[in-house]
Amino acid sequence: MTKTRYLSIICSISLLFLTSCWDQELLKESKLIYGAGFDYENENEIRTTFVVRNLGVPVSQGGVYSNRVLSVAGSSPRDTRIKMDRIISKQVTASKNQLLLLGDEVAKHDIDHMFDILYRDPKSPLDARIGIVEGRAEDIFNLDHIGDTLITEFTTNLIKGAENKTEAPRMTVEKAFRYSHDIGQDYAFPYISYNEEVGAPEINGIALFHQSNFTGEVLPPFDATLLLLMADAKRKKASIVENIGEQHDQGFLTQTVTINIQNAKSDIKYSFQNGNVSKAVVHLEVRGNIEEYPQDHLFKESQVKDIADELSKKLTERGNNLLAKLQEANCDFLGIGRDLNAYHHEAWHPKQWDKEYSKLNLEAKVKVKISETGIIK
Amino acid sequence: MKTTSTINNAQLFFIIFQTQVGVGVLSLPSSLYAEAGTDGWITLMITGGAIQLVVFILYFLSKRFPSLTLFEYAPKIVGKYVAFIISFLYVAFAIATAVIVLELFETTIKTWILFRTPMLVILLLLTVSGTYLAVGKIKVMGRFYQFVSVLIIPLVLMSAYTLKDADIRYILPLGQNGMGTIFKATQKGIVSMLGFEIVLFVYPYVQNKGKAALKSLTLANIAVTSLYTFLTFTTYVFFSPGQLEIIPEPLVYMLKGVSFIIVDRVDLLFLSIWIISVMTSYVSYLYIAGRGIQHLTKRKKTTGSILVAAILALIFSMFSHDRYTVEMLSSYHAKASYFFALGFPLVLLLVSLLFKKKEESQ
Structure with missing residues (x-):
């Protein structure tokens, strides 16, 4: 008898707590933020732009998705x-941003100050992508839609x-957090600018960061690919277009060769002097297939080798x-x-690294190998 | 004490394992980092070795009284009055541990999952289910622990998944802060691996005592050490050192960024499994406290005393709750735990060896 009583009391108490009504957040009662932008307003103010999704009539019932763009300083x-x-x-809920x-x-002003809200909040989306906009982020969001796409x-x-095309590093909020707090490694975000001709935003390279500030330097997409290959960060696809050949400017559209990188291996070799790193050489070895070569047909292996050698030279220069x-x-x-800290600890001076890095003798050596020429010679 | 409820060696293994794995695991990487820098994970392996020595002491003590718990044989070693004090302190310690577990559980749940749910409700979630389990026989506990241990596998898989974003350079070169700091940090490790002292209270129920039991104990220690080392290692290669300084719960934080198509927030999944490990530790201490109270008040049944212990723990855990108070409390508790996990058992063992006190074989 007592046992059943105990059980029934415990069961009924447990039932009370199974509903979890305090922390429920219903979708119908919240507005989801689909994009957020930050802009410099003045020395003490920031302008935030939110893109909020209107959930009116469901698409299945003939409704259309639409955004509302709001901006506040x-x-x-x-x-x-x-x-x-x-x-x-x-x-407003930002967790799905x-x-x-x-x-x-x-x-250019410490991004850590802006992202603190993201690092601190347990519900923040750490896998959101980050992009740097030429001009103001607000302007991009105010475009509202490009064609049919929001x-x-x-x-x-x-x-x-x-x-995916190895033109920009995969940078999420989480990665930004990781690198901006690391003195031994910097990072870059995709750089987006507005293309007047097509009236849409485009990826225009990568914006280089130092610690938590944008340096103002932007690498064009092609260089970004090369840099990412050097950092062993090849993704699904990576293509390189380059002018080669002695007679490359004779005739219409016969200047270039395009290779599709199959795999890339990068290795940095260091030399030291008086306990300091004096020289670092980035050895990059890429193996690729020819995707486009309008100049000639490649009947002999030596022709392919010549192309590879010339490409190596050009890419080394670019590198x-x-x-x-x-x-x-x-x-x-x-x-x-990071490399110095890990593998050459005695040459790692974290406090002076800022100065040492810019004075370092940094060199690139790119070696290209071509293995396929597509389905024709 | 004669009893029909016994546990086999696998259950002994899981009882020790689950009691050890608990609240500590979340904050362990960052507290080790504060002491030993990026070598904290090496510290854990040394800690495992140190704990093995303690396990031997506990084993030899228990072996001298194979059918009695610490509460029952303490009077035979040091006399009625001293034994009463020791038993009382053990009860107090077990309740204090339960309180710490409850508080850490509550603060973690509150900061990560349920922001608006009242404190009492979260505490009751653990207390009600935990008490229900502790009231059952030791065999039920053993079986339950064994059953839920399967959940450790997804825990390991989840953190192993983050290794794809790992950078081994964060922990190199090994031993960069010197061996001294690695050893000094062991005390932090020991605190989070406490729980093996439960062997003093469950040993009499083990079916196969002696070598087989020692084997279970050692295996449990190895399992906990490897699990902790692995989890700590994954966070150390995932976060840059600067981050580890400012993230108090690196394991959860690490999984927060992981998302799959179906599961968006892996950290919530992780915490849900972690809750079970917390519950098992809580239940173990509740059990120790309950048995102690039962022995001290000379009751026949454990149910009442476990309820008393649970209510006491609940009341104490309802006081002060911010992160800093809990941290302060756990640091006191950590110091005290050396006496209970090592100090008292060692003294009891030495005294019993000196005066040749032993349970008479029947």
């Missing part, structure tokens, strides 16, 4: 968020596409230029500082 991202809540009818855009001006989806897919640009921007994208 305030003293911090959280402040603007609170202000935003006052002008949106329902509870997939896109964050930063204007290039605001990115601007948030369009831009997110733009960034994801660039990632050196882009490394010089990296050093100028003081962006240790390849994580040389």
Whole structure:
């Protein structure tokens, strides 16, 4: 008898707590943020733009998706968020946000201050993509839609596409957190600008960061690919277009060769002097297939080898230029500082690394190998 | 004490294992990092070795009194009055541990999952289900622990998945802060691996005592050490050192960024499984406290005393709750735990060896 009584009491108490009514967040009572942008307003203020999805008539019943773009200025991202809540009818939820855009001006001011809200909140989306916008992020969101696609989806897919083509590193909020707190490694975000000709945003390279600030330097997409190959970060596809050959400018459209990189291997060799790193050489070896070569048909192996050799020379030159640009921007994208700490600990001086890096003798050596020529010779 | 409820060696293994794995695992990587830097995971392996020594002491003590718990044989070693004090302290310690487990559980759940749910409700979730399990026989506990241990596998798989984003350079070079700090940090490791002292209270129920039991104990220690080392290692190669300084619960944070097509927030999944490990630790301490109270008040049944222990723990855990108070409390508790996991058993063993006190074989 007593046992049944105990059980029934325990069961009924448990039932009370199974409903979890305190923390329920119903979709119908909240507004989802699909994109957020930050812009520099003035020395003490930031402008935040939110793209909120209107969930009116469901698509299955003939409705269409639409966005509402809102923008508010305030003293911090959280402040603007609170202000935003006052002008949106329902509870604003950012946990499903997939896109964050930063204007290039605001990115030059410590991005950690802006992202604190994302790092601190347990519900924040750590896998949201980040892009740096030439000009203001607000302007991109105000485009509202490109063709049939809403601007948030369009831009997110733009960034994801660039990632797959090895034109931009895969940078989520989580990665930004990781690298901005690491003195031994810097990073870059995809750089988005507005293309007047087509009236849509486009990926225009990568924006180089040092610690938590945008350096102002941008690498064009082609250099970005080369840099990512050097960092062993090849994704699904990577293509390289280059002018080669002595008679490459004779005739219409016969200047280029395009190779599709199959695999790339990068290795950095260091030399030391008096306990300091004096020289670092990035050895990049890529193996690829010819995707386009209008100049000639390749009957002999030696022809292919000549192309590869010339490509190696050209890419080495390009590589050196882009490394010089990296050093100028003081962006240790390849994580040389990390390498030193891990493998050459005695030559690692974390406090002086900022100065040492830009003075380092950094060199690239690219070697190209071609294995296939497509389905014709 | 004669009893029909016994546990086999596998159950002994899982009881020790599940009691050890608990709340500590979430904050372990960052507390080790604070002491030993990126070598914290090496510390854990040394800790495992140190714990093995303690396990031997506990084993030899229990072996001298194969059918009695610590509460029952303490009077035979040190006399009635001292034994009363020791037993009382053990009860207090077990309740304090349960309180700490409850508080850490509550703060973690509150910061990560249920932001608006009242404190009491979260505490009751653990208390009600835990008490129900503790009231059952030791065999039920053993079976339950064995059953839920399967859930450790997804826990390991989830953190193994993050290795795809790992950078081994974060932990290299090994031993960069010197061997001294690695050893100094062992105390942090020991605290999070506490729980093996439950052997003092469950040993009499083990079917095959002696070598087989020692084997279970050692295996449990190895399993816990490897699990903790692995989990800590994954966070150390995932986060850059600068992050580890500011993230108090790296394991959950690490999984927060992982998302699959079907599961968006892996950290919530992880925490849901972790809750079970917390519950098992809580139940074990509740059991120790309950048995102690039963022995001290000379009752026949354990049910009442376990309820008393659960209510006491609940009341204490309802006080102060911010992160800093809990941290302060657990640091006191950590210091005290050395006496209960090592100090008292060692003294009891030495005294019983010295005066040749042993359970008479029947």
